[in-house]
Structures are given as C-alpha cells and as structure tokens.
Amino acid sequence: MLLQKKNWKAAKLRLQRLLPSFRMEKHKQKLIRNRLRMAKPSLHPPKQRLPTEKLRLRRTAVN
Numbered sequence: 001m002l003l004q005k006k007n008w009k010a011a012k013l014r015l016q017r018l019l020p021s022f023r024m025e026k027h028k029q030k031l032i033r034n035r036l037r038m039a040k041p042s043l044h045p046p047k048q049r050l051p052t053e054k055l056r057l058r059r060t061a062v063n
Helices: 002-018 020-042 051-062
Strands: none
Touching: 002 020
16 A cells, blocks of 8 residues: 555656656746855855855755
C-alpha cells in the first residue's frame, strides 16, 4: 500500500512537471527568486570581504 502511494505521488509530480503551465509557473518563481537575490547586495555599500566569508555568504543565500 505504501509503495503504491509513493508511486502515485511520483507519477503526479511527473505529470505536473510535463504540463507547460506548471513549468512556466516554476520558471517565473525562479526568475523572481534570482531577481531578489541579485537585489540584496546593492542595498549595502560594497566592502572588501575575505574569500572564505564570500563562500559562507553564498551558501547562506542559496538556503
């Protein structure tokens, strides 16, 4: 029973992924997310950072 439920969920997700409208919605969300992420650094004056700090910041921005 559990296996069937999992397969059904996977199939449903696969179907959604194939629908152009669903894909477009995902794409729009991605663009918005990227735009927000790009806008963040410009709010603060640029300052010199250590390379390690840059990496840490990049990791936190993705999550």
